Each structure stands twice: as structure tokens, then as C-alpha cells.
Amino acid sequence: MTDILTKPLLVDLQDAEDATQDAQDAPAEVEAVDRPGNPLADWLAVPDTPILPAWARNWASVRANSGAFAKVTWWHARYHGIRTPKYAAKITGYSARGAYRGGRKLWPVLAAQDHTRAIKALRTQSQAKPEDTVLAAQSVLAHRERTVARRWRWGTALGLASAAAVALNYASLGLQLAAGCLMCGGLTVIGWSDQAQILDHGTPPLRIAMDSQQLNDALRATGLLKQGKGDDDGPKVNCIMGPLRDGNGWSVVFDLPKGGGKTAADVLAKRTAIAAELGVDEIQVIMSRVRAHGGGNAGRVSMWVADDDPYLADPVPSPLASLDTFSVWDPIPFGADARGRRIDVPVVWQSMFFGGLPRRGKTFTQRLMSAAGVLDPWVRHYVADGKGGADWMPMKAVAHRLVMGAEDDAIAALKLMLKELISEMEYRFALFRSLPTSLCPEGKLTKQIVERYKLPFIFVTVDELQEYLTAMEKEERDQVISDLCRIARRGPAAGFISNFASQRPDAESVPTKLREIITLRYSTQVVDQTSSDMVLGKGKASQGADASVLSEEHRGVGVLVTGPASFVTVKADLLDGPGFAAICAKGRALRKAIGQLTGEAAGDVTAAADEMGVAIPAVITDVLDVMRHSPRMYTVDLLAGLVNLDEDTYGDWDAEKLAYELDKAGVTRASKQVKIEGKSLAGYQRRDIEDAVPVELLSPVG
8 A cells, every 4th residue: 555655756856856857958040839929839739629620520420410400401491492482472562672672762863853952952953043044055955965864874784684685685585584583583682681581591390400599599588698788798707628419319519608607507407497498308418527537527427318208218138147257357248328328337345325206117127236236146136025025036046045025924034134244244243353454454344354254245136115104103214214224324335335226205204314325326206306305315406316206218228326426317228027046047057066055045946956957836936925924824815925926827716716726736735724913724834835846946145
């Protein structure tokens, strides 16, 4: 550690000595290039501006922006093409006005009105002095000059017009059309006024074109830019890049003008209003701050506007489904963002929380993390599913502990599992303290420790956490919360990776003190910004991380928060039930190969039967799954558990149907009554069900 800390200092000292020696060896006459008066200073200075614009720096961008230019050209051609009759009518009107205006200005010239003024003046003088013969002679001369001027001007005009008519009569059709257009254009110019507009100013839809004016108008309408006196007056953003085509949308990086008192955070907070002004849905607008390490500042914003909803495409199958093995030391393939860029999530030293409304893909997304851990044989799984359905049942093949449901027996099993985890965590920390720093330099789990001491990572997965907490009394609830907090807070250093999920995590179902220590958070659709903040963290919606903007169609889509100011909306990869079951089968084989198949997975009847080629009736394995935490169970509770496990199969079963199927499967009941807490009712003993399973499949559970 000392060497690491002192090495930069030694390097700096050596550099300083070298610089001093170079300065001593250099000739004293050397002058700086940027010295005052050096004529080469400007020529030798390296400009900060890139040589190529942003759109021309790679072929993909060149093709995209060339295609965008072609699209906008074609759009304008169609837009103005269908308005040609309207434009022709406008030009005709302006030409007529121009002809009228031209005629009014030309008539005084042809009529020699400049001579008329002199004649009128002489006439007035003659009337005042009728005896003056000189004035009379001048008046006659003025009349003669006006007559000559009129004849000459009219003759010239008619001659030119006749010559032009004769020339056009013998000219080609093209020249005739050109001359007509020139004449019409000239008359139109004469008839033009400052407010006159021939072409309509159509704005293409955002998928066709985007420009800085649209951006300025949107920001000005939302109050982020000050209003000017005119429509185009007022401060404007400084576009550092774009707008230019980027994938299936438009990308722009801009700085807010100084003096307005607005920051990038203000822009992010008004994402919905900006989207409305741009004429798109807020789900199409992806905005983020450009931080200092990326050359940004507190007023610089990166914005990407998609052509359509970028999350409605078919989900991408998870790459995990095609892998034979995986290491959780590597980031886990998770999904893709709006632009189609892959999102991988590192989970080592992290804890995770998944939230959102039911049937939005929350459990499927949570299982992606567990699936990656299943493919790593040096990961031990502790799983609790408060819903107790079929989503996590394939984990029987690999899970060291598997708790299903939130009944009293399952809650008791959960509390025992947490105590086991805490004991394991304390054992590991005690071991780390005893190890040399060469093997455990930071007091954390390392690859060497994993292999030498057979200490695998531990995935602690709890789905539908609110089902457990709301079913407990206050005292035991507080104890369970305390245990979960200890695991989430201290566990990462010991190799514990927490993976919790819940629906709307309010203070009653999932307390704040547990949520606030989770480092990675993911939320599918929720009902409002308050619920989004409950999952993703307080104030995240105002920063732009808002899961309430997602809709019912966005299944498997959620907002992923990876840090205090880092978030991204992700369409998670798809891993369905059969795919997850196949991964669990791979994980079981990987663990058996290295002797890491432990706990309840070692005694899993279904997996053992599949490996040995023994057929066991499905009703036997399903009943054992429902009774996994209970030595005995009432028939009515057993039927309810079977329906929760597989409603399609057991939805219409009754006690007689269950008894018949179990009898056909070879189950012999020692007694049709079971006694639980002093109350006897019709039911089953688990040992009677296990007696129908071949003995070689019933391995002891560790």
C-alpha cells in the first residue's frame, strides 16, 4: 500500500528534476511560440474545434444523417407539391398587383407628366399677365415639347413591346416559358409586400426532422428560456452537438444560456412538458446531464428523442439462455436501453431491489440476476418466494434453501434461513480477520478465498417481500427487518448479494431503512411519482428517473438506478419459465461436478428422478413442494397450495380427486386425519407421500 501511495509522488519528483535539467540544457535564446508579436503564433496554435463535424465522424452517422436529409427533402417536396395550385394563385395575385403598381408608375412617364408641371406653371403666370407675349411663347413651346416627348416615349415603348413579341413568336418554347417566368417574377416582386409569403412554412414531424428552433421553442414554452419581444427574440440554447440522427432518433447536446438562472436539473424535471411541446410522448424523450468528466457542466444537457416508442419492440432473448456457465464477477447481461445499447449490471458488492405493479415483468426481471448466479457453480442460493407460485419452483434443483409461500410454516422457515445466513456472514468475517493481507487485502471475499476455502458467493433472493412482512406480528417483523438490513448492509463484503422484490414498497410493507441501503434499484410501471420514488429513491422522479411514465404495454421495461445520479430506462431481456428451468438444470450439473450441490437441492426428488431416469407422478412432486415446510397439512390447505402452484392443473380438484390421484400414485395414508395444534381434520402426513418415492431418490437434506 505504501508503494502504491508514494509511486505518483516519486514520478512527479522525477519529472520535475527532468524538467529542471532540460531547462538548464536548453539555449537561453529560445522564445515561446505564443510570445507577443510572434507572427507564427496564430498559425502554429492547435485549434480546439474538431476537424470533422459530429455527423461525419463515422460511416454509420454519415449514412443516418444522409438518409435524414433525403427524408426531409422528400417530405418538403410532397408538402409543397400538393400546395402548387395555392402557390400559383398567390403568384397570380401578386403579379396582378405588380402589374397595377407598375402601370401606375409607368403612366406618368409615358404621359410626360414631368412636362405637364412646367406647362401648368406657365399657364398660371399667363393668366396673371395676359399681355406678356414672352410667357405665351414659352407656353406654346412647352406644349410642343410635351407632345414630342409623349410621341417619342409611346413609340419607344410600343416598339420594344412589338420587338419582344416578334422575338418571342420565333423563339423556342423553353425561351418563351423562361421569359414568361421572368416577367411574372418581376411583376411578383413589384407586387410583393413585407408581410407577403408565397410558400407555407410546414414543420415536418419530429421523426423526419428536428432543428434547434424546435428545441428553443419547446424550452421557451416551458419557461426554461426567457421570452423575447418578438417571436424569434430572446436567449437561445447553444447546441454543442446536433441535432443529428442517432439510431432511431435525434440526438442533441446543448448548453442553457447564461443569465437565465436555469440548470440542467430544471430541464430534466420538465421532461413531460418538453415532450408535449415537441409533439411526442415523454417515453420518447431521454435526457441526462453531461457531467464534468464528459466535458459537461451544470447547464449542459444531452437529449435523445426517439421516432417512436422505443420499448414496444419484441423482447430480446437473454444471452444467459445459451451459455453453459457464467461468472458473477462479470457484469450480468440485463437488457437494452432506448437506443438499443446493451446494459450489463455488475452485482458483486451490491444489493438489489425490484419493485412495480403486478404483471409488468418484475419477477421475470429479478430472475435474470438469479439465473446468472445459477450458471456460476460458486454461488449458493437462498430463495424465499412470498407468493409461493411456480415462478421460483425450478430453483429446487440448485437452491440451498427454498422457502415457498407466506404461511406460518413458511415464515418460520424464513426466520431460520435468515439466522443461518447471519451465522454464515459472521463466520466469514471472522475468517477474513484471520487471513493474511496477501490473501485478503481489503477484508472482502476474493477469487482465491472462494477456491481455497470453498466459500461461494451467496445470493439472498426474496420475492414478494411484502407478503412476509405484512403477515407477521410487529415483534417478529422488526426482527426480520433487522436481519435483512444486516445482510444488505454488511453482507456484500462477505460475498452476500441481496436480491429483494416487492410491489409498491410503502412504509408498512417494506420499511425505508431497508430500502435506503439498497444500491441497485429497478422499477417497472407504478401508479405515480410517489410510488416511483419509493422504489427508486427519494427525489429520483424529479431528476428524470420516473417509472410512472411507463404504460401497461411496457412489460419487462423499467427504470434502473445504479447510483445517486445514474439511471437508465431498460427493456430487460426475456427469460421465460422453461428457459429458467433449463438454466437451473445446467446449474445443478455444474454444482455436482465440483461438489457444491448442498442443502435442500441435494435432496430434491424431482431433479434426482430426472437424473436417474425415474418417472415420478407429478402429483407426488407437487404435493411435496407444497408440504416442504410442514410435516403434516390439512387437505383444504394442501388443495389451496396446489392451486397456487398450478391453477390450470389443480383448479377444479377437490378432496376426493386428490385422494384418488395420490392413491393411484402409490400413496398409502397411515391416517386420514392429522392433528395440528390440537385440532384434528382430514389431511396428509408428508412421510406418507415420501414413502411413495424410491428410497434412492431421498437424499438427506443438509
